[in-house]
Amino acid sequence: STAAAAPTLDANDPFANEPARHPALRVMTQRPFNAETPTEILAETLTTPTDLHYTRNHLPVPQLDDKNYFVTIRQPNKPEIRMSLAYLKSKFRHYSVPVTLQCAGNRRREMAAVRTTKGTLWSTSAISTAVWTGVRLRDVLQEAGVEISEDLKCQDVSICHVHFNGHDRDPTNDHYGASIPIEKALDPLGDVLLAFEMNGEPLTRDHGFPIRAIVPGHIAARSVKWLDTIELAAGESPSFWQQHDYKTFSPSADNLAVIDDANVPALQECPVQSAICVPAQDQEVSASDEELTIKGYAYSGGGRSITRVDVSIDGGKTWQEARLKSFNQPCRRAWAWSLWEVTVPLPKDAAGSELNICCKAVDCAGNAQPDSAQGIWNVRGLLNNSWHH
Amino acid sequence: STAAAAPTLDANDPFANEPARHPALRVMTQRPFNAETPTEILAETLTTPTDLHYTRNHLPVPQLDDKNYFVTIRQPNKPEIRMSLAYLKSKFRHYSVPVTLQCAGNRRREMAAVRTTKGTLWSTSAISTAVWTGVRLRDVLQEAGVEISEDLKCQDVSICHVHFNGHDRDPTNDHYGASIPIEKALDPLGDVLLAFEMNGEPLTRDHGFPIRAIVPGHIAARSVKWLDTIELAAGESPSFWQQHDYKTFSPSADNLAVIDDANVPALQECPVQSAICVPAQDQEVSASDEELTIKGYAYSGGGRSITRVDVSIDGGKTWQEARLKSFNQPCRRAWAWSLWEVTVPLPKDAAGSELNICCKAVDCAGNAQPDSAQGIWNVRGLLNNSWHH
Ligand SMILES: [Mo]
Ligand SMILES: [Mo]
Numbered sequence: 001s002t003a004a005a006a007p008t009l010d011a012n013d014p015f016a017n018e019p020a021r022h023p024a025l026r027v028m029t030q031r032p033f034n035a036e037t038p039t040e041i042l043a044e045t046l047t048t049p050t051d052l053h054y055t056r057n058h059l060p061v062p063q064l065d066d067k068n069y070f071v072t073i074r075q076p077n078k079p080e081i082r083m084s085l086a087y088l089k090s091k092f093r094h095y096s097v098p099v100t101l102q103c104a105g106n107r108r109r110e111m112a113a114v115r116t117t118k119g120t121l122w123s124t125s126a127i128s129t130a131v132w133t134g135v136r137l138r139d140v141l142q143e144a145g146v147e148i149s150e151d152l153k154c155q156d157v158s159i160c161h162v163h164f165n166g167h168d169r170d171p172t173n174d175h176y177g178a179s180i181p182i183e184k185a186l187d188p189l190g191d192v193l194l195a196f197e198m199n200g201e202p203l204t205r206d207h208g209f210p211i212r213a214i215v216p217g218h219i220a221a222r223s224v225k226w227l228d229t230i231e232l233a234a235g236e237s238p239s240f241w242q243q244h245d246y247k248t249f250s251p252s253a254d255n256l257a258v259i260d261d262a263n264v265p266a267l268q269e270c271p272v273q274s275a276i277c278v279p280a281q282d283q284e285v286s287a288s289d290e291e292l293t294i295k296g297y298a299y300s301g302g303g304r305s306i307t308r309v310d311v312s313i314d315g316g317k318t319w320q321e322a323r324l325k326s327f328n329q330p331c332r333r334a335w336a337w338s339l340w341e342v343t344v345p346l347p348k349d350a351a352g353s354e355l356n357i358c359c360k361a362v363d364c365a366g367n368a369q370p371d372s373a374q375g376i377w378n379v380r381g382l383l384n385n386s387w388h389h
Numbered sequence: 390s391t392a393a394a395a396p397t398l399d400a401n402d403p404f405a406n407e408p409a410r411h412p413a414l415r416v417m418t419q420r421p422f423n424a425e426t427p428t429e430i431l432a433e434t435l436t437t438p439t440d441l442h443y444t445r446n447h448l449p450v451p452q453l454d455d456k457n458y459f460v461t462i463r464q465p466n467k468p469e470i471r472m473s474l475a476y477l478k479s480k481f482r483h484y485s486v487p488v489t490l491q492c493a494g495n496r497r498r499e500m501a502a503v504r505t506t507k508g509t510l511w512s513t514s515a516i517s518t519a520v521w522t523g524v525r526l527r528d529v530l531q532e533a534g535v536e537i538s539e540d541l542k543c544q545d546v547s548i549c550h551v552h553f554n555g556h557d558r559d560p561t562n563d564h565y566g567a568s569i570p571i572e573k574a575l576d577p578l579g580d581v582l583l584a585f586e587m588n589g590e591p592l593t594r595d596h597g598f599p600i601r602a603i604v605p606g607h608i609a610a611r612s613v614k615w616l617d618t619i620e621l622a623a624g625e626s627p628s629f630w631q632q633h634d635y636k637t638f639s640p641s642a643d644n645l646a647v648i649d650d651a652n653v654p655a656l657q658e659c660p661v662q663s664a665i666c667v668p669a670q671d672q673e674v675s676a677s678d679e680e681l682t683i684k685g686y687a688y689s690g691g692g693r694s695i696t697r698v699d700v701s702i703d704g705g706k707t708w709q710e711a712r713l714k715s716f717n718q719p720c721r722r723a724w725a726w727s728l729w730e731v732t733v734p735l736p737k738d739a740a741g742s743e744l745n746i747c748c749k750a751v752d753c754a755g756n757a758q759p760d761s762a763q764g765i766w767n768v769r770g771l772l773n774n775s776w777h778h
Contacts, residue, residue: 150577183721188539189572248755250699252708265696269754302691302754307654310639316764319641331654332572360764365658365691366637366772371760375705375749375776383755387764 014060014171019205022051028120032057033206036125043277043295043339046327047098048128050199055206056103056126058176058241059168062226066202066210071194073144075232076156081144085210088194091143092135097191098327098336100299101220102127104246104267107275107388108381111373117381118256124275124388127297129336130207132214134195137162137185137230146232152183154232163231164213164224177239178222180215180268182232189303189333191216194227216335217302218268221246242266248378256379267382270301272369274309274340274361275388285346285355292355293343296388298324300363305334308362311342315356316371316387320344322359331364358389403449403560408594411440417509421446422595425514432666432684432728435716436487437517439588444595445492445515447565447630448557451615455591455599460583462533464621465545470533474599477583480532481524486580486605487716487725489688491516493608493635493656496664496777497770500762506770507645513664513777516688518725519596521603523584526551526574526619535621541572543621552620553602553613566628567611569604569657571621578692578722580605583616605724606691607657610635631655637767645768656771659690661758663698663729663750664777674735674744681744682732685777687713689752694723697751700731704745705760705776709733711748720753747778 010016015031025035037054048054069085083091103126105119112121141162142148147155162185166176184190193214196203203209208225215222221241236242246267253259278295279285285292292313298306306326310319322340329335340359360369370376373386399405404420414424426443437443458474472480492515494508501510530551531537536544551574555565573579582603585592592598597614604611610630625631635656642648667684668674674681681702687695695715699708711729718724729748749758759765762775 152578181720183578183719189541248697248751250697250708250710252699253710265753267755271755271757308637308639310641310764319639321639321642330572331570362637362765364654365756366656366660366774367754367756368660368759368765368772368774370757371764375699375760376751376757385755385757 017063018061021206024052025055026125028122032059033061034120036123037128039123039125039277040280042125042128043297046129046325046336046339047131047199050130050201050204050207053128053130053207054103054126056220057168057206059170061205062167062169064167064210064226069210071211071227072229073140074229075144075146076159078145083140085196088135088140088211089196092139094133095136095191095193096131096133097193097214097216098129098131098329099214099216100127100129100335100337101223102270102273102299104219104221104382107384110386111377111381111384114373114377115254117379119381124277127299127337130198131200132193132195133197133200134193134211134214137192137194137213138188138190140194141185148186152186154182154186158234159232161233161236163233163237164227165229165231166224167226167228175228176224176241177237178224178242179237180218180222184215184218191333191335217270219246219270222268236266245380246382248380248382251375251377254379259379270299271383271385272300272304272361272363272367273385274298274359274369276357276359279357289346291343291345293341294357295339295341296359297337297339298361299337300334300361300367303332303334304363304365304367305329305331306338306361307364309338309340309359311344311357311359313344313355313357315389316358356389358387360387406452407450410595413441414444415514417511421448422450423509425512426517428512428514428666429669431514431517432686435518435714435725435728436520436588439519439590439593439596442517442519442596443492443515445609446557446595448559450594451556451558453556453599453615458599460600460616461618462530463618464533464535465548467534472529474585477524477529477600478585481528483522484525484580484582485520485522486582486603487518487520487718488603488605489516489518489724489726490609490612491659491662491688493610493771496773499775500766500770500773503762503766504643506768508770513666516686516726519587520589521582521584522586522589523582523600523603526581526583526602527577527579529583530575537575541575543571543575547623548621550622550625552622552626553616554618554620555613556615556617564617565613565630566626567613567631568626569607569611573604573607580722580724606659608635608659611657625655634769635771637769637771640764640766643768648768659688660772660774661689661693661750661752661756662774663687663748663758665746665748668746678735680732680734682730683746684728684730685748686726686728687750688726689723689750689756692721692723693752693754694718694720695727695750696753698727698729698748700733700746700748702733702744702746704778705747745778747776749776
């Protein structure tokens with residue numbers, strides 16, 4: 001079910017060794033490879049098939065040998081520690097956690113329709129769910145000598161962030177990197193994994209083979225693939241993506257050349273989100289149908305569960321509550337989306353007219369989606385969680 | 390600075406012994422006493438003066454003797470424990486935490502303008518901030534024999550909720566009660582207090598004298614005043630307010646008589662919120678002024694900090710970022726609001742015309758406020774966090 005890799009023109013091409021990919025993926029960019037899951041299958045199963053999981057690569061996919069693979073751990077005032085993949089797998093308890101990953105740029109296309117934004121014009125399907133298996137970062141760090149205090153700091157209270165560096169490199173040989181707050185990394189309820197399996201199989205190359213970070217509840221950019229080093233530090237990752245890319249600004253700050261982002265916090269948790277998957281945009285509904293089944297997903301970051309999804313076929317004048325299907329995850333550890341479905345009666349006079357179907361979700365913190373993308377518009381086109389029409 | 394208590398007509402009147410109150414409070418209902426802070430002073434100081442802190446009582450204020458006061462702790466399969474107030478104060482470490490309390494009905498008036506709702510028509514000032522001093526519920530429960538596991542459960546994993554029962558009673562002698570999830574109660578980063586001081590002084594009668602629960606980040610209804618008993622249980626509090634009152638429904642569910650709320654989750658954390666305090670609604674701005682200073686508050690529940698407030702004077706067409714003033718609280722323990730202020734140039738042709746001033750905030754999870762109250766309308770008028778105009 002996978003197509004051959006795209007032919008390459010040049011052996012020195014950093015993209016010469018990209019993996020084969022499923023032909024049904026909706027490709028946004030080939031180099032680096034960015035592709036959405038086909039929307040129509042997204043709401044069918046709580047777990048997205050691995051080869052149809054959306055893919056967001058920042059750089060070429062590295063070729064890595066899992067037989068001779070080490071993860072390096074660095075912390076202030078201590079010698080560097082290297083743990084082999086085999087050691088990681090054998091030493092620590094394994095956890096399997098259903099986690100939804102969502103690109104912070106999911107639904108940028110709709111935001112860009114308000115005003116031009118930077119970045120890949122993702123539709124609604126830069127989001128997928130897999131069961132990730134791995135060891136807990138918390139356990140690994142404890143083994144590396146980190147003493148975890150009751151308030152989720154470590155012995156060196158000046159350590160505030162955990163950096164993840166990938167093996168993927170840009171033309172200047174700089175690697176992809178990102179960081180998360182130390183409290184998330186050390187939280188026993190945070191479920192941050194070093195994952196080596198996705199849906200019960202070894203990771204595929206596109207999803208971080210042989211090992212990646214999984215940071216549930218955060219934008220997927222923090223779940224660094226092809227994990228090379230883990231570094232405990234006072235500040236955030238110095239990488240371009242942490243410092244500059246994944247940040248949002250006021251709607252009136254529309255000139256990236258003059259924005260001072262030094263004091264703008266880097267995005268971490270995702271806001272409440274939902275989208276319609278079925279029927280597809282512009283799909284024709286038979287005039288003789290008396291009812292219509294609508295399906296989609298809803299998700300909130302930070303482990304917050306979805307408590308309600310409302311669906312309208314008249315653009316938000318009247319609403320009907322959808323049925324939710326979810327993994328059995330407790331409220332503050334709801335790392336995976338809920339799928340939803342609702343069957344609505346169609347107005348008898350609907351033939352030939354257009355239905356304005358829309359949805360909106362509420363999470364267990366009472367957060368609701370903004371009505372429109374106007375007020376949350378930002379020049380990077382990030383975190384569009386407006387009502388989906 | 391406090392007026393005499395309202396004269397009572399009848400010595401058997403349960404409201405015969407209400408405390409004296411500051412005359413500047415904006416009274417919504419006298420029995421039970423519900424009153425807002427004057428909006429114009431709300432954004433002046435990070436800590437609201439105690440006698441101007443908004444007050445939301447569900448029942449008459451009980452008269453309690455702090456010299457002979459006990460808190461009772463009940464848990465399954467263990468004898469009841471009674472701890473005297475003196476013991477609580479002397480046995481456990483004291484913590485002082487700035488916490489914003491917000492009535493879940495704050496800004497109901499605006500929601501009711503969309504369609505009629507149940508409940509007190511609070512304007513924007515059913516919210517205030519105090520520094521609360523007390524002991525940690527976590528410490529008290531540990532002393533009571535609760536063993537806290539790594540995942541914030543206790544030895545009896547069927548215990549999922551902590552009930553707080555108040556001394557305030559209704560005409561049938563039933564008390565006010567509410568509950569919170571056990572994970573919040575036991576979280577070392579959750580900062581749930583049994584508080585006996587407010588802004589450095591003993592609690593006033595209106596705010597829970599001699600001791601109350603403070604549940605930071607949650608709707609204020611969970612911070613039970615006049616604390617009588619604490620109960621660990623499998624289910625939520627059976628009280629009317631937990632089971633029925635503080636719940637939201639779909640906008641189309643507008644008939645309380647037919648709503649089945651049994652499976653609707655009780656509200657806990659607050660969503661992201663903001664409001665303008667200065668200038669006041671309908672306040673005239675001098676046509677000769679070249680600029681206008683606008684002030685307000687912004688707050689998010691669950692310890693989430695406010696990362697940005699945008700202010701517009703043209704109804705949301707253009708925005709300017711406000712300066713934030715906050716307590717020094719870390720991101721996931723930002724229990725208090727941020728105050729904000731922005732000075733905007735006034736259009737030269739503004740004389741005689743109306744400014745449409747509005748504000749909206751973003752929290753550290755990327756959650757934004759809904760544009761309007763329409764989509765979040767619910768028959769109980771709860772959690773109105775739409776853009777404030
Ligand atoms: Mo992303
Ligand atoms: Mo309330």
